[in-house]
Amino acid sequence: MSLGRTAVVLGGSIAGLCAAGALAPHFDQVMVLERDDLPADAEHRRGVPQSKHPHFLLNSGRRAISELFPGFEEELIAAGGLHLMPSMDAAYLEGAGWASRKRSSMTMVYSSRILIERVLRDKVREVSNVVIREGVSVRGIETVHGGTARGRVTGVIFATAAGEERMDADLVVDAMGRGSSVSDWLVAAGWPEVPVQSLDAKVTYTSRWYDLPAPEDRPASWWWQHLVIMPTQDKGDHPPEHEFLVNFFPIEGGRTIACMGSWGIDMPRTAEDFVASAERVRAPLFAAAMAECEPVSDVHLTRSTGNKWRRYDRLPEVPSGIAFIGDAICAFNPFYAQGISSAAGSALTLRAHLEAATVSGRPLDQRFFRRFLADQRTGLKVPWGMAMARDRGYECATGTETLPSWQRKLLAAMTWPAFNLIVGAAREDAVVDEHFARVFNLDESLGDMLKSPRVLAGLLRYQVNSVLGRRKVPSGFDPREDPPATDWTPGVAGARAEMADAR
Missing domain, CATH: 3.50.50.60 (FAD/NAD(P)-binding domain)
Structure with a gap:
């Protein structure tokens, strides 16, 4: 009817x-x-x-679109979209340094x-x-x-x-x-x-498109396809670029999008300034990767x-x-x-x-x-x-949802430690990893995740093991070096030996 x-x-x-x-x-x-x-x-x-x-096409989005239009995901991949596992295919620089590679429950489809x-x-x-x-x-x-x-x-x-x-x-x-x-x-x-x-946290981001080298011409250290550099958690003096959230984002056709963004900081608008800023982010790999590629666009900036x-x-x-x-x-x-x-x-x-x-x-x-x-x-x-939960912590934020100063400062002080705890525990606990993947993909709220007794137990266990020096998966590898390619998935040959060496 x-x-x-x-x-x-x-x-x-x-x-x-x-x-x-x-x-x-x-x-x-x-x-x-x-x-x-x-x-x-x-x-x-x-x-x-x-x-x-x-x-990013999150799992909830790709699943919803596929329900509305059966075959969408398959056709997106056939057209060049990349079906990747970020925990294995992305080099991820968190607060202390490069994270370890490890299989997880989350996959994503990358495309423009x-x-x-x-x-x-x-x-x-x-x-x-x-x-x-x-x-x-x-x-x-x-x-x-x-x-x-x-x-x-x-x-x-x-x-x-x-x-x-x-x-x-x-x-x-x-x-x-x-x-x-x-x-x-x-x-x-x-x-x-x-x-x-x-709530406007004054986010500005700027991007430029590049052609990647042919696979056979890429540096031997490029095991990764996606490069992520999180903002520094260091409160000392550092260049503004250390506050940037950086992506070297793979898309179809052997291309990538180099993107830098920040909360409340002026961003580069010209090609020359874009390259210069890239050279000052807190991992030299980003600028080095750009230098291996051929730019195919202007620099594009967004403030809305x-x-x-x-x-x-x-x-x-x-x-x-x-x-x-x-x-x-x-x-x-x-x-x-x-x-x-x-x-x-x-x-x-x-x-x-x-x-x-x-x-x-x-x-x-x-x-x-x-x-x-x-x-x-x-x-x-x-x-x-x-x-x-994130944008309210910035002093530059404006709008109806801003917090009183004391609440904003408390939120800002809690955000990174809480994030580090969850991300670290997810690397070592399959249940925390599964819930965190659901939160990231909008299938579960952070509040619901933290109501799970099993998740809370996993977070507590990880925190205790961290204090006692008993982490199963290392992290914090030197950001000035290339990210390590070792697969730290439990049972993978060589992981335990390299863990011993890392200690």
């Missing part, structure tokens, strides 16, 4: 495409309105400036944002009742009874090269990102202003990184006829790689509610949208809480 003739999605980026997949089984036609002319291949476009930076979108567009175009209209600029929404219990969005107004058009809709999905004007249009139609939670949650669920009368997906409702600091997965998760939640309405025959009334917003809120609390 169809829930209506037409559903309209505002925006054809990842959030909008996921929403189209959720809507397609329940409406006769799904119309996606996109401002850009969409490329046939994996190419950058004006509406997605962040495509120039690394994008533009490849993810291209594969996803191809999947959407296979759905017979979804139409993508390109070169369309959405100008407004049509409503009735704004701000009342009967208030509803009934259609959209948009402009094309031929002029202005109106389209009736049984359901509208706002997927227009951080800059969406829908909340302003709702106010103009009679709804009160939407409450907004915000604040966390922002439009709390439509807190309106006295939520509008019917409209749902909100992706950054249009909740945008995160991109450092934490939560945006794609959160958007795909919200689309899955919407699909579940539409399926329930189809089975029950209930209308898409205010009760439906209030229930959806409540369920969506539950899913968004997990990534939002993770972003707050």
Whole structure:
């Protein structure tokens, strides 16, 4: 049974495409309105400036997209995406030094944002009742009874090269990102202003794309494919670049994205400054790796990184006829790689509610949208809480969610020790590792992880063993040297002998 003739999605980026997949089984036609002319291949476009930076596709996101579009993951890998195990394939520089390699429960698919979108567009175009209209600029929404219990969005107004058009809709999905004007249009139609939670930790990041050397021409020490350099935990004097979070991020086509980011520090904008800054980060391997590669892009800088949650669920009368997906409702600091997965998760939640309405025959009334917003809120609390746990600790942060000075200082003092404890314990305890992987991939909240008696026991055991000098897996290898290639997975030949040597 169809829930209506037409559903309209505002925006054809990842959030909008996921929403189209959720809507397609329940409406006769799904119309996606996109401002850009969409490329046939994996190419950058004006509406997605962040495509120039690394994008992690977390497990929750890749699983959600694959549920909406079966075969997505396989096609992404066939198109060049890399299926890797970060604990084995990434060189990771934490506070004290290089971490050890070791098998873990987490794998990831690495690719560029533009490849993810291209594969996803191809999947959407296979759905017979979804139409993508390109070169369309959405100008407004049509409503009735704004701000009342009967208030509803009934259609959209948009402009094309031929002029202005109106389209009736049984359901509208706002997927227009951080800059969406829908909340302003709702106010103009009679709804009160939407409450907004915000926290901007002044994150800036800058990236440049490189061609990697052919595999046979790479240095013998390059066992790794992904290079991560965490900010220093040293409180003494050091160059600003030691505060950078650095990625040398592998993507399809034998390319990599070199990326540096920081909280509240000016970042390089030119190629010359980019290389100079890279040479001052706290591991020389980053600049050395860049020098082995061929740059193929300019330097791209992004400042639009604040966390922002439009709390439509807190309106006295939520509008019917409209749902909100992706950054249009909740945008995160991109450092934490939560945006794609959160958007795909919200689309899955919407699909579940539409399926329930189809089975029950209930209308898409205010009760439906209030229930959806409540369920969506539950899913968004997990990534939002993770972003707050880190960004609230920075003195430069502004917004509604900032903390009093004493709380901020306490959080800042606790963050690194807690992180080090969890990461260290995860290397030695399979249960802690599994829970930590779930938290990283947005399948579990940090609070729920820390409620597990088994996890708490693992953390305590690791802390005691650390004090007694009984760690099973070494760490803290000299950041000025190449990261060690030894596999410290239990049972791997030679690991115990090298552990003895390390002591």
